[in-house]
Amino acid sequence: MSKLQKPFTIGKKVLPSNVFYAPLAGCSDFPFRRMSAKYRPGLMYCEMVKMDALVRHDQGTFHMLDYSPEMHPIGGQICGSKPAIAGQAAKIIEDLGFDVVDLNCGCPVDKITKDGSGSGMLKNPERIGEVIANMVAAVKIPVTVKIRAGWDEQNINATTITKIAEQAGAQAICIHGRTRAQGYKGPANWDHIKACKQAATTIKVIGNGDIVNADAAKRMFEYTGCDAILVARGTMGQPWIAEDIIRHLQGESLPERSIEDYRQALLDHFNFTAEYHQDRRVVVDMRRVGCWYIKKSAGTRAFRELISKADNLDHVRELIQEFPMGDLMASANEAEEALCEDAC
Numbered sequence: 386m387s388k389l390q391k392p393f394t395i396g397k398k399v400l401p402s403n404v405f406y407a408p409l410a411g412c413s414d415f416p417f418r419r420m421s422a423k424y425r426p427g428l429m430y431c432e433m434v435k436m437d438a439l440v441r442h443d444q445g446t447f448h449m450l451d452y453s454p455e456m457h458p459i460g461g462q463i464c465g466s467k468p469a470i471a472g473q474a475a476k477i478i479e480d481l482g483f484d485v486v487d488l489n490c491g492c493p494v495d496k497i498t499k500d501g502s503g504s505g506m507l508k509n510p511e512r513i514g515e516v517i518a519n520m521v522a523a524v525k526i527p528v529t530v531k532i533r534a535g536w537d538e539q540n541i542n543a544t545t546i547t548k549i550a551e552q553a554g555a556q557a558i559c560i561h562g563r564t565r566a567q568g569y570k571g572p573a574n575w576d577h578i579k580a581c582k583q584a585a586t587t588i589k590v591i592g593n594g595d596i597v598n599a600d601a602a603k604r605m606f607e608y609t610g611c612d613a614i615l616v617a618r619g620t621m622g623q624p625w626i627a628e629d630i631i632r633h634l635q636g637e638s639l640p641e642r643s644i645e646d647y648r649q650a651l652l653d654h655f656n657f658t659a660e661y662h663q664d665r666r667v668v669v670d671m672r673r674v675g676c677w678y679i680k681k682s683a684g685t686r687a688f689r690e691l692i693s694k695a696d697n698l699d700h701v702r703e704l705i706q707e708f709p710m711g712d713l714m715a716s717a718n719e720a721e722e723a724l725c726e727d728a729c
């Protein structure tokens with residue numbers, strides 16, 4: 386085992402590795418997590434759910450938290466700003482059998498931040514401490530928190546929040562190296578992750594931002610000294626990235642993946658989606674999911690156009706089987722464009 390890749394002890398739990406898969410709203414759903422589970426990330430998170438919706442037992446919200454045994458270790462992420470319901474919401478996640486519960490302090494979307502939730506919490510670090518303390522008091526599973534570097538360049542406060550989260554009893558803090566003002570654009574600044582690692586005493590630090598391949602993962606560990614990494618957009622269309630990262634950290638070479646490997650992975654993802662969602666939803670989802678797998682080849686746009694005309698599952702399957710997936714070495718620009726289109 387390499388110096389960088391190791392089992393990850395969090396509270397009383399030992400996770401198999403320190404390479405994690407991120408919560409991705411609208412993306413890390415049940416079929417996505419079935420694909421991910423094949424490659425055994427150390428931990429995978431479900432997409433975020435709202436605390437308010439959980440405590441009023443909203444069925445759609447519970448549906449988003451569906452998982453199957455092979456998805457363990459699995460984390461549930463809650464989003465909200467009210468200390469009074471945070472404990473109850475965390476307990477619901479624990480009672481559903483999740484291994485970890487995370488607090489979202491990073492979502493940049495206006496409708497989330499306007500009541501102080503998501504990255505809105507970055508403006509009120511004391512509130513983050515209160516919410517975490519109430520979660521910790523309510524559950525036995527480890528509590529983690531996911532933040533950004535700060536609200537904007539003038540208000541970088543990730544190290545302050547790291548100390549507050551540690552005091553409040555969180556076992557780990559994930560730092561996304563972008564500010565809220567950046568959204569998902571521009572490079573993540575890993576200096577902020579490094580600074581949080583230096584500020585941390587007992588709390589584990591998880592680095593996040595721009596881990597798009599195994600080499601970037603290694604650089605994140607080496608540059609920041611972080612204890613674990615969280616891969617986000619890098620998991621889209623590359624469900625095997627955890628396996629690649631671990632091989633790379635151990636000094637092994639990575640398997641060459643052909644166009645047909647990508648096509649097969651997309652077909653698997655399609656089949657998992659068709660088994661789980663209603664037909665109409667499958668067609669809609671495949672427009673997006675298909676582009677992830679095709680992003681490294683030429684023709685994402687052409688695929689999206691074709692698939693948007695498909696009106697049943699057989700048609701979608703046929704398109705995937707027959708789409709000329711082109712050259713996997715297509716320009717990095719197109720890959721990047723496709724990733725940006727996916728960001729919510």
Ligand SMILES: Cc1cc2nc3c(=O)[nH]c(=O)nc-3n(C[C@H](O)[C@H](O)[C@H](O)COP(=O)(O)O)c2cc1C
Pocket residue numbers: 407408409410411412431432433462489490491492531561569573593594595596597615616617618619727728729
């Ligand atoms: C489509 C999309 C959905 C996301 N949903 C969530 C979410 O539910 N919870 C969360 O904490 N972060 C969410 N994020 C942020 C990612 O987890 C991650 O912090 C961010 O994308 C930076 O990592 P990357 O540069 O490797 O993509 C989302 C990001 C994207 C692009």
